[in-house]
Amino acid sequence: MRGENLSAVRVVCNSTEKIAGKEVFIMQKVTEIFGSYVFDDATMKERLPKSTYRELRKTIEFGEPLNNDVADDVALAMKDWAIDLGATHYTHVFIPLTETTAEKHDSFINPIGGGRVMMEFTGKDLLRAEPDASSFPSGGIRATCAARGYTAWDCTSPAYVKTSLDGCSVLCIPTAFTSYTGESLDYKTPLLRSMDALSREAKRVLAYFGKEPAKVTANVGPEQEYFLVDKKKYMKREDLKLTGRTLFGAPAPKGQELDDQYFGTIKEKVSSFMSDLNAELWKYGITAKTQHNEVAPAQHEIAPIFGSTNVATDNNHLLMETLQKVALRDDLACLLYEKPFAGVNGSGKHNNWSFSTSDGENLMDPGPTPETNIQFQLFLAAVLAAVDNNAEILRLSASSAGNDHRLGANEAPPAIISAYLGEQLEAVVDQIIKKGVAESSPAAKMYESGVSTLPSFRMDATDRNRTSPFAFTGNKFEFRMVGSTQSIAMPNMMLNTIVANELALIADRLDAAEDADACIQEIIRELLTKHQRIIFNGNGYSEEWVAEAAKRGLPNIPCMVEAVPYLTSEKTIEVFRRMGVMNQTELEARAEVMLENYAKKIQIEARTMIEMANKQIIPAVMDYEGKLAIEAKNISLIGIEPEAQKELIAQINEVLIELKAATARFKEIVDKSSEYEEDIPAWATYCHDQIFLSMGTVREPADTLELLVAKEAWPFPTYGDLLFEQ
Ligand code: ADP
Numbered sequence: 001m002r003g004e005n006l007s008a009v010r011v012v013c014n015s016t017e018k019i020a021g022k023e024v025f026i027m028q029k030v031t032e033i034f035g036s037y038v039f040d041d042a043t044m045k046e047r048l049p050k051s052t053y054r055e056l057r058k059t060i061e062f063g064e065p066l067n068n069d070v071a072d073d074v075a076l077a078m079k080d081w082a083i084d085l086g087a088t089h090y091t092h093v094f095i096p097l098t099e100t101t102a103e104k105h106d107s108f109i110n111p112i113g114g115g116r117v118m119m120e121f122t123g124k125d126l127l128r129a130e131p132d133a134s135s136f137p138s139g140g141i142r143a144t145c146a147a148r149g150y151t152a153w154d155c156t157s158p159a160y161v162k163t164s165l166d167g168c169s170v171l172c173i174p175t176a177f178t179s180y181t182g183e184s185l186d187y188k189t190p191l192l193r194s195m196d197a198l199s200r201e202a203k204r205v206l207a208y209f210g211k212e213p214a215k216v217t218a219n220v221g222p223e224q225e226y227f228l229v230d231k232k233k234y235m236k237r238e239d240l241k242l243t244g245r246t247l248f249g250a251p252a253p254k255g256q257e258l259d260d261q262y263f264g265t266i267k268e269k270v271s272s273f274m275s276d277l278n279a280e281l282w283k284y285g286i287t288a289k290t291q292h293n294e295v296a297p298a299q300h301e302i303a304p305i306f307g308s309t310n311v312a313t314d315n316n317h318l319l320m321e322t323l324q325k326v327a328l329r330d331d332l333a334c335l336l337y338e339k340p341f342a343g344v345n346g347s348g349k350h351n352n353w354s355f356s357t358s359d360g361e362n363l364m365d366p367g368p369t370p371e372t373n374i375q376f377q378l379f380l381a382a383v384l385a386a387v388d389n390n391a392e393i394l395r396l397s398a399s400s401a402g403n404d405h406r407l408g409a410n411e412a413p414p415a416i417i418s419a420y421l422g423e424q425l426e427a428v429v430d431q432i433i434k435k436g437v438a439e440s441s442p443a444a445k446m447y448e449s450g451v452s453t454l455p456s457f458r459m460d461a462t463d464r465n466r467t468s469p470f471a472f473t474g475n476k477f478e479f480r481m482v483g484s485t486q487s488i489a490m491p492n493m494m495l496n497t498i499v500a501n502e503l504a505l506i507a508d509r510l511d512a513a514e515d516a517d518a519c520i521q522e523i524i525r526e527l528l529t530k531h532q533r534i535i536f537n538g539n540g541y542s543e544e545w546v547a548e549a550a551k552r553g554l555p556n557i558p559c560m561v562e563a564v565p566y567l568t569s570e571k572t573i574e575v576f577r578r579m580g581v582m583n584q585t586e587l588e589a590r591a592e593v594m595l596e597n598y599a600k601k602i603q604i605e606a607r608t609m610i611e612m613a614n615k616q617i618i619p620a621v622m623d624y625e626g627k628l629a630i631e632a633k634n635i636s637l638i639g640i641e642p643e644a645q646k647e648l649i650a651q652i653n654e655v656l657i658e659l660k661a662a663t664a665r666f667k668e669i670v671d672k673s674s675e676y677e678e679d680i681p682a683w684a685t686y687c688h689d690q691i692f693l694s695m696g697t698v699r700e701p702a703d704t705l706e707l708l709v710a711k712e713a714w715p716f717p718t719y720g721d722l723l724f725e726q
């Protein structure tokens with residue numbers, strides 16, 4: 001039944017309808033599909049008793065505690081709604097420290113005697129579950145023998161019914177995950193705490209501007225980049241299947257040099273994938289809005305409309321899962337890895353972040369005259385101070401084994417944190433620093449094309465800077481370092497927390513000040529002067545910037561392994577303690593899990609590399625050599641000297657010997673890593689310094705061989721096959 005429904009969605013989304021003699025595109029139908037699998041506000045209103053609905057809204061909007069009777073009512077309505085959509089099971093969905101989502105399905109059935117069952121789901125089932133948590137990494141929070149972990153319903157992120165093509169449906173309930181001892185074992189709990197902290201501290205500051213919003217919400221719009229390759233070819237690549245990236249591969253004759261992929265016409269196959277994807281996402285209430293081809297061949301992007309950092313994080317997890325699911329259904333494979341192919345751009349997740357009041361005011365919006373907008377200046381100063389004071393952990397929040405290939409590698413933002421403000425705001429900042437107040441700022445220019453038929457319009461007040469890791473883009477900051485596979489929970493938790501902390505310091509000063517207005521002016525000038533060093537409007541990819549940043553004393557942390565220790569520095573522990581987001585144990589746990597995860601990923605890559613070299617590449621090249629030798633022998637039998645063959649055999653043989661020796665040496669290095677496993681930081685460092693950095697010694701001869709042997713002889717699809725034959 002579900003299968004039918006799904007294909008119906010697909011058809012609906014690809015059709016037009018005649019209304020009053022006119023072809024009207026699907027819009028109307030999309031509005032019907034949108035959110036149809038989400039237990040959203042409208043559904044709650046429709047299905048819940050009025051008083052229950054009111055109570056639940058109070059919890060969702062203002063964080064008021066939920067009582068058990070309300071939970072029972074909600075559970076009943078949710079179950080009936082889910083069953084109407086074909087659900088037989090429910091699951092608490094959570095984000096353990098592994099970063100991917102976890103779920104354990106329970107059916108609704110409850111035996112009632114006589115061999116019969118009824119479908120049951122109580123408030124208790126909704127509010128909490130106790131999955132066996134022993135196999136999730138806890139970073140030492142919980143001993144392996146102590147398995148208890150609890151998931152608790154996060155009612156601020158709507159439940160939904162997830163369907164699969166074969167008709168299975170399950171009610172998914174977003175939850176937070178904590179240990180028996182009360183420490184969080186996930187990224188959602190600290191994210192929610194950080195949202196509370198930001199709301200609390202921003203409200204304290206806003207009070208000095210005579211404003212009392214019920215709540216301040218941190219928002220994010222994550223732009224998701226990904227690659228699409230042919231499924232059959234993907235299946236033939238062990239490295240893509242096991243590690244997410246190609247560990248071997250000579251560059252294809254064509255790369256991204258023509259810039260013909262970026263915003264290029266979308267191929268039919270990809271466009272039909274995008275249409276299937278949108279239909280699925282819209283069903284789940286995910287506001288998929290923009291889609292386009294990205295810079296590298298076979299690379300694309302999708303961005304939803306922004307939402308609260310919590311809901312957007314859950315949605316982004318569902319989006320990543322749906323991207324992969326729909327791709328397989330369409331005979332494609334979606335690669336989310338940060339750098340699946342060497343030599344062409346990798347994928348990131350631009351994290352567009354801002355915070356706004358429940359009265360609808362975006363606190364990152366400078367308005368038309370930022371020079372007179374004192375409130376904006378104060379919030380801007382707080383953000384810049386937060387970023388400068390905590391650059392190391394912000395960099396850390398975008399660190400992963402995959403992202404190590406991007407950051408600082410001339411295609412993605414550098415590993416140095418700086419902020420781009422643009423001409424207009426920089427002028428305001430300069431004046432404040434020099435004179436204490438700003439009096440003017442360059443106004444947005446009018447666009448005049450000189451062509452009478454083209455419209456004229458007011459342009460944005462600032463240009464964009466695509467090389468900045470933290471770029472102001474009109475009314476939000478775009479944190480561009482985040483990796484494409486990453487959960488955005490961590491970067492947003494970090495942003496919310498460090499900004500909340502600066503706002504708390506500001507509010508403390510204002511609380512103690514005799515003249516709050518004068519104090520505000522003083523704080524703005526002081527913070528902007530102190531943190532101006534983080535502002536950089538130039539080319540972040542240039543060598544000059546690396547030197548300049550060093551002069552300014554900005555940290556430049558080259559890799560994840562070196563970034564992790566900052567998570568447990570005294571400064572970080574104090575910020576997180578003050579803001580009530582994570583205690584020292586929770587921070588230490590995350591640091592440990594990150595390093596352990598890093599080491600394990602590098603080990604999997606290394607083992608895959610050795611296996612592909614020994615079991616696929618070396619035998620294939622030997623076969624080819626043998627074939628050439630037979631040919632050479634046959635040619636000499638007819639009295640001709642097989643010079644070309646002999647030359648090629650010699651060339652191949654030399655590189656083959658090198659590859660064999662390099663693989664053996666590499667294996668020794670990899671085997672030795674078991675000596676370090678007991679000491680996780682040392683293990684991760686070994687994996688980076690010794691294993692990761694010597695992968696090139698195996699890859700280089702293998703890639704040379706790929707270029708020497710015949711296409712048919714190569715044991716798996718090449719870059720050309722993967723990138724240009726979707
Ligand atoms: P770009 O042109 O930078 O690629 P996109 O349209 O791809 O922009 O993505 C921009 C993202 O920023 C979208 O998800 C959008 O909803 C989000 N966004 C817009 N305004 C805000 C805001 N005030 N706060 C957070 N995110 C925002």
Ligand code: MG
Nearest residue numbers: 223290301303
């Ligand atoms: Mg975009």
